[in-house]
Amino acid sequence: xxxxxxDYRWHPIxxxxxxxxxxxARVACGxxxxxxxxxxxxxxxxxxxxPHQGASLAEGDQFPxxxxxxxxxxxxxxxxxxxPGGGAVCTSVYPVRERGDxxxxxxxxxxxxxxx
Ligand code: FES
Numbered sequence: 638x639x640x641x642x643x644d645y646r647w648h649p650i651x652x653x654x655x656x657x658x659x660x661x662a663r664v665a666c667g668x669x670x671x672x673x674x675x676x677x678x679x680x681x682x683x684x685x686x687x688p689h690q691g692a693s694l695a696e697g698d699q700f701p702x703x704x705x706x707x708x709x710x711x712x713x714x715x716x717x718x719x720x721p722g723g724g725a726v727c728t729s730v731y732p733v734r735e736r737g738d739x740x741x742x743x744x745x746x747x748x749x750x751x752x753x
Contacts (some may be wrong), residue, residue: 645732645744648726652739661695661704666743667750672732673743674699674715680733681715682743688720
């Protein structure tokens, strides 16, 4: 079953014009560092910390379908979080929505937030 918008706590991160994309923009959602990317299909958000040794994925090399870690080159799909080894290694992805005023919000699962 697909999660619904109410399964997330939405964190405002400002408008795209406020973010510095290099190629990803590193933002904080509470204690969580998230990397936001622009893609042809819209904005994508993943955990910023690479699951290998913690490099910032916001500073990786972006491809149309993913991001390559700047330290050791592991690649992650920006839609699914699937990484190397046929997806044996994954990182978390989060929904991004744009409000009517142009502000962006990242949805963190309620289980990840301290106030549920
Ligand atoms: S820290 Fe990302 S591949 Fe090693």
